[in-house]
Amino acid sequence: MNAQRIISAVVGIAAGLLVAFVFFGDFGNEDTATSADNKSKAEKVFVPYGELDDYYMLASGGHSGQLFVYGVPSMRKIRTVPVFTPDPATGYGYDKESKEMLGDYTWGDFHHPAVSETEGDYDGEFLFANDVGNNRVAAVDLGIFHTVDIMDLPNMGGPHAGVFLTSNTEYIALPTRFARPLGGEYASLDKYEEEYKGVVSMTTFDKKKKEFDLAFQIVLPPWSYDLSDAGKKDSSDWIVMTTYNTEFATTNLEINASQNDRDYIVMINWKKLEKAVADGKYDDVNGAKMVDPRDVKGAIYAVPVAKSPHGVDVTPDGTRFIASGKLAPLMTVFSFEKAFDAIEKGDFDDEKFGIPILPYEDVMEREVDPPGALGPLHTQFDDKGHAYNTMFISSEVVKWKVDTGEVIDRKPSYYSPGHASAAEGDTVDPDGKWLVALNKIAKDNFLSVGPSHPESMDLYDISGEEMEHIMAAPVDPEPHYAQIIHRDKIKPKKLYEKDEDRPNSVWSVDDAHIERKGDEVHVYGVALRSRFVFDAKAERPDAVTVKQGDKVFFHMTNIDLDQDITHGFGINDYNLNFEVQPGQTSTLEFVADKAGTYPIYCTNFCSALHQEMSGYLLVEPK
Amino acid sequence: MNAQRIISAVVGIAAGLLVAFVFFGDFGNEDTATSADNKSKAEKVFVPYGELDDYYMLASGGHSGQLFVYGVPSMRKIRTVPVFTPDPATGYGYDKESKEMLGDYTWGDFHHPAVSETEGDYDGEFLFANDVGNNRVAAVDLGIFHTVDIMDLPNMGGPHAGVFLTSNTEYIALPTRFARPLGGEYASLDKYEEEYKGVVSMTTFDKKKKEFDLAFQIVLPPWSYDLSDAGKKDSSDWIVMTTYNTEFATTNLEINASQNDRDYIVMINWKKLEKAVADGKYDDVNGAKMVDPRDVKGAIYAVPVAKSPHGVDVTPDGTRFIASGKLAPLMTVFSFEKAFDAIEKGDFDDEKFGIPILPYEDVMEREVDPPGALGPLHTQFDDKGHAYNTMFISSEVVKWKVDTGEVIDRKPSYYSPGHASAAEGDTVDPDGKWLVALNKIAKDNFLSVGPSHPESMDLYDISGEEMEHIMAAPVDPEPHYAQIIHRDKIKPKKLYEKDEDRPNSVWSVDDAHIERKGDEVHVYGVALRSRFVFDAKAERPDAVTVKQGDKVFFHMTNIDLDQDITHGFGINDYNLNFEVQPGQTSTLEFVADKAGTYPIYCTNFCSALHQEMSGYLLVEPK
Incomplete structure (x- = not known):
């Protein structure tokens, strides 16, 4: 042809x-x-x-x-x-x-x-x-x-x-x-x-x-x-x-x-x-x-x-x-x-x-x-x-x-x-x-x-x-x-293994805390059914206040060591969302360039009180 | 409770x-x-x-x-x-x-x-x-x-x-x-x-x-x-x-x-x-x-x-x-x-x-x-x-x-x-x-x-x-x-209707052409099994040459008026891809900020000669 x-x-x-x-x-x-x-x-x-x-x-x-x-x-x-x-x-x-x-x-x-x-x-x-x-x-x-x-x-x-x-x-x-x-x-x-x-x-x-x-x-x-x-x-x-x-x-x-x-x-x-x-x-x-x-x-x-x-x-x-x-x-x-x-x-x-x-x-x-x-x-x-x-x-x-x-x-x-x-x-x-x-x-x-x-x-x-x-x-x-x-050839893990040495991980609610370094704000937080804890010692442990222009890091660890219990993390009106699978630590990094009041919420349905799993990001105007 | x-x-x-x-x-x-x-x-x-x-x-x-x-x-x-x-x-x-x-x-x-x-x-x-x-x-x-x-x-x-x-x-x-x-x-x-x-x-x-x-x-x-x-x-x-x-x-x-x-x-x-x-x-x-x-x-x-x-x-x-x-x-x-x-x-x-x-x-x-x-x-x-x-x-x-x-x-x-x-x-x-x-x-x-x-x-x-x-x-x-x-309640269309008055549409291979206006390059092209035609009169109708920094518009019409025949349009190494469904006209707009030779290809398998449906974007250095 x-x-x-x-x-x-x-x-x-x-x-x-x-x-x-x-x-x-x-x-x-x-x-x-x-x-x-x-x-x-x-x-x-x-x-x-x-x-x-x-x-x-x-x-x-x-x-x-x-x-x-x-x-x-x-x-x-x-x-x-x-x-x-x-x-x-x-x-x-x-x-x-x-x-x-x-x-x-x-x-x-x-x-x-x-x-x-x-x-x-x-x-x-x-x-x-x-x-x-x-x-x-x-x-x-x-x-x-x-x-x-x-x-x-x-x-x-x-x-x-x-x-x-x-x-x-x-x-x-x-x-x-x-x-x-x-x-x-x-x-x-x-x-x-x-x-x-x-x-x-x-x-x-x-x-x-x-x-x-x-x-x-x-x-x-x-x-x-x-x-x-x-x-x-x-x-x-x-x-x-x-x-x-x-x-x-x-x-x-x-x-x-x-x-x-x-x-x-x-x-x-x-x-x-x-x-x-x-x-x-x-x-x-x-x-x-x-x-x-x-x-x-x-x-x-x-x-x-x-x-x-x-x-x-x-x-x-x-x-x-x-x-x-x-x-x-x-x-x-x-x-x-x-x-x-x-x-x-x-x-x-x-x-x-x-x-x-x-x-x-x-x-x-x-x-x-x-x-x-x-x-x-x-x-x-x-x-x-x-x-x-x-x-x-x-x-x-x-x-x-x-x-x-x-x-x-x-x-x-x-x-x-x-x-x-x-x-x-x-x-x-x-x-x-x-x-x-x-x-x-x-x-x-x-x-x-x-x-x-x-x-x-x-x-x-x-x-x-x-x-x-x-x-x-x-x-x-x-x-x-x-x-x-x-x-039989695939061996999926049930969890991310708990690793005390992993950088940025926090394994207990009481250890959640926030560190400020100049214009960087590092949140070392945990997600668990059914709340976020960013700062265990704060009046509102699930709220984070930063200044407009700060560089913000949410280092989140999911401490629900139970397969399939994934937590999402969305910030309303900030076009941001990520997730942590059971035992996983992940970081969300962004510049808080918009002042205002922004709800934070779990985006991956996790429990009967998932709807209550929320907090606030407060960005003080410059 | x-x-x-x-x-x-x-x-x-x-x-x-x-x-x-x-x-x-x-x-x-x-x-x-x-x-x-x-x-x-x-x-x-x-x-x-x-x-x-x-x-x-x-x-x-x-x-x-x-x-x-x-x-x-x-x-x-x-x-x-x-x-x-x-x-x-x-x-x-x-x-x-x-x-x-x-x-x-x-x-x-x-x-x-x-x-x-x-x-x-x-x-x-x-x-x-x-x-x-x-x-x-x-x-x-x-x-x-x-x-x-x-x-x-x-x-x-x-x-x-x-x-x-x-x-x-x-x-x-x-x-x-x-x-x-x-x-x-x-x-x-x-x-x-x-x-x-x-x-x-x-x-x-x-x-x-x-x-x-x-x-x-x-x-x-x-x-x-x-x-x-x-x-x-x-x-x-x-x-x-x-x-x-x-x-x-x-x-x-x-x-x-x-x-x-x-x-x-x-x-x-x-x-x-x-x-x-x-x-x-x-x-x-x-x-x-x-x-x-x-x-x-x-x-x-x-x-x-x-x-x-x-x-x-x-x-x-x-x-x-x-x-x-x-x-x-x-x-x-x-x-x-x-x-x-x-x-x-x-x-x-x-x-x-x-x-x-x-x-x-x-x-x-x-x-x-x-x-x-x-x-x-x-x-x-x-x-x-x-x-x-x-x-x-x-x-x-x-x-x-x-x-x-x-x-x-x-x-x-x-x-x-x-x-x-x-x-x-x-x-x-x-x-x-x-x-x-x-x-x-x-x-x-x-x-x-x-x-x-x-x-x-x-x-x-x-x-x-x-x-x-x-x-x-x-x-x-x-x-x-x-x-x-x-x-029975949903009436999907089989095609985008051919509309001679639609802006930017080109309905025949012979009408495909390129217009230059200052640093804007408008390609009025067609996609059909199994080729792109950007400029019917050019030596290579499926190649487009622009200058680095030009703003490029590919206005593409899929003239295969046959249901399910969709053409993709990807530009290799330029992080660009879109598609045109049968009878549709769509525009891809971008700044050609990288000089070089970039293959263009159909990304949605469309015919026996889909693999041959390609061309080039040539960006002349400043």
Whole structure:
């Protein structure tokens, strides 16, 4: 297919749906499912009171900037965990610590979550998040479901193709999507090929300190890097990434970046690059150690792939990587072993920007081309050697056998699935139980909320030979990817531990006090059911008087050491709110620039006398 | 009970649960429900693909500042509609129009939603929201599920007791919770009784212009106003409000505001006040027309009620108002007819701040005191003359007959319900189908997300004589109240209508252009699958070059007139993102203060070539 024909084919979802109607005998059956079918489906997803879902689904929230936590199979949304965007519901971005972590940023574009791994299996400790919008990486501690570190990434232009982790979380890789001059400098688009670059950030995370470090970066040609995955087992030293716009188009990418019949999969041996960096083979570029493939031989290769692929996914056994065509109607299975052989032989077609190009035929093992299946985007896996591909244009999920390419089953999705997520699907040991397709278009699936509908997710039972579509669940914009992890792997804390040495903490009502230092007022207070105590010895322990212009610090500790007893802290008319979870100490810092009388109140309903949990901030005029 | 004993009784949820265990023979049965029970429950809530929920549940999002839309009975969350807090997922607070509407505020505390009413029935046109945090009122257009107006309310201290509507949405009433000096001026708490005030805002809303107006305010004693409701039918000229802290406590309200055995229900005849205002009987106070009960006789009364009530709710037939005791273990049924008689007779116990106090025994019709039921907070209604009360401390819902006070059924909730919401429950014509308890504590209901759990909602089938607890659904912090409205009453738009006269709109690719006026750059662009066109005649129609320091306006129109095809618009590294829904024109305004090369991209997945929908903002250095 040439680009123009493809564009014609996809220029509207209607076309895709039409294709689905044509190719699926069973498409209409879903509408006329028997009552017995629906009863059976209902029972599969119903989690009665007193029981729990089996899996957490940790979904990116896209341009909301947040993490969405769902239960599977019930598809109930349990929690929004704020990551890149302030969230008054939890006080995130309002208390001093998280406010400083967010800096001046008010949003992020979180695309691909990845749970920390040990030996290629989710270990449930941390979740990492990329920000395509503002070039950042974040870590969420899954013990407290709270973001604990965010790092700015220099030299990037939208780290869309991350985050993907190596098998023991040695590296969190974030390849860039948009080519930019290094450091984001100004350069005319006429100089695209010379001055614009693609960059991969290789970051590390210290689990103990809960801190990121930018280990090194890799400078690459100004191709767009779309998605990536890390190898597993024998291929675990490698990372693979899809590319598009190898045409170097600088305008109207819809057409101009779809001209070449083949783009590339880039293969990177991170172990070799790590050694090169240790050997000093890098340049300092805006504070990053930048490695150039032209300086480090034997670490970076590329293999041609059908045009404009989206996903590339490594099989659970680590032997193959599968590219999804997007603009070509096929999945391509590549063999790591074949790639290693080709590299060994030094049998290259070409070299681009110092990157040897491996011959397609030497590395490709199989092309899988189910008739009429259009727009393959992403591959997931089960425990029986099957792959599951989402088809954006023909709106379906295709199940096929990795070893043979045999297509086993096809089921419609409603509509236009992007990624899919299978239970434990990115690990060396998938569970083969549930698959969730993350759809981009909901149309008439749910009660309408106006011109823009929610996104939609389809839940499939994949435990049998045939997939069974169970239900659709709506979701706020916009999960691009999710990981589904068994509940036994996550160990949430019940409390923030009482720590007598923690700075600013006060553990008893009697110790609450206020210190004045020049124009700074430090309140060392406690929150407990059902009052605030700012100054135990004052006539009114829940009132604080300051002078206009003072810098005020409320260091609040929640001394209700009882799970789920969270206290909020809002100041009426001052646009301020934060919270303290049980055992937590947080600080609210602000300048009392408005004189007047301002009620303080608990914003998170905590007890029968929650309504009485209030006090006053009195700001004396200058 | 005296205050101290009550506080002891409620000082922990554990106590409440213990009570529940003691009083409910069937509490434990939920855990051991038979498989057949669960199958039946599963079928009741399962909405198969191709079918829709029967009801919208429109829930406040508390200190998230947003509106949460759920489907009932599936309890699937369909949408977060941003109201008081910026939301990058929809671009709210980023595009010029919504940014100006929000002003400098970054959060709100939305407590009680109210759908616009006609003749006492939800008409499904608008939803109104109060902001306890920053003293505002907002309107959401339910045709587009978008906030269309927000108004600041002067002289308020947390309009918690709103919003409640008169029967034809003549007024949107917002009584204040925290007493403050008028205008929020500084005044010592020693002057509480003289200088602090309670205020009720009476606002109107022009449905055509989609604009609020502050009609007038009422100045009241510095009691705390907790909740309120408007009369219906024969009582529709009246508003009723609960009070607490009639003790004028200025510290430790937990104890000091719980001393009096009785607080008050305030009754306000808004028609009489409306006339008084028309007659000029008001003072101008910070831009508001302030009415004082001492100046307007015959419009404001109070009736004593059991201590520290929370909710007060008017029966569907408009004959009675029911107060929930909170700190007294009973619901009190008052008769409007009796109140009118007492007023007619002029038989007053006392007068406070110019407000005649009606004798309790003359207005009270019945006290309903189910044994062991503790912490009644709020009342809802069905179509058969029953009331449903949430019991915060004993964690249950009690069904009883309004006419007789007979208790019909009691069912546990998990745990500590605040309000409940019944299908069409605030109207003159409730449906009697579903009831949702909005619980404050989730404990172990769902997969844990750390020390702070989600809130929880219990769904009950109330169509039979006995209530049936069906399921629990998690929810982000924090719905304080919700209304459940039949889907037939909401008429969402499919598109923003194409309007050739709309300022800044461009309806064809060829008309996209850029205008420069001094240091202002106005881009009149279009978004369509799958490209941006900023300047149709340029070599690169999807690139914009400006000078550092320019003020840039992207006026973008989404010309994909196809429902659900929304385009996002993010500028990488510039912390900017907004969206245009099908047929919508929105403007992004910013100063290009950073020189460099910044990719522009569609942030809301829109088509198979969404990934290619990008361009560049080039900012030439000064």
